[in-house]
Amino acid sequence: MEMNLITVGGKTFTRFKLSLKEYNDPNSPYKRILNKYGVTNPTKKSSRFIYFEMEGDWLNKKS
Template identity: 45%
Template sequence: METSIFERDGKTWTRFKVKVKELRIYARLLKKWVDINKPVKQSSRYIYFEVEGDLLNN
């Protein structure tokens, strides 16, 4: 799983990039912050989730 911080419309967002094969491993952790049934983007290899706020530096 990779995490990154970005700015959109003056707000800070955290993006989680998870491999499809590893989603079961990280699902319990991600459920605290995002709805894992509604990814922002999905490809054949990765699933992307976004949440408003800076979760890396808190």
């Protein structure tokens, strides 16, 4: 999983990038962690990766 900070319209978002293989693996904790924090709908999906975004700086623990 990769995490990046992006700024859109003056707001900071944290983007989580997962490969579909990581996301769909039954032993992978990523799906559980994202669901725990209320991130269920992907922002973008390609043939290899799936992207989720949360408002705030979750990389540096600032919300």
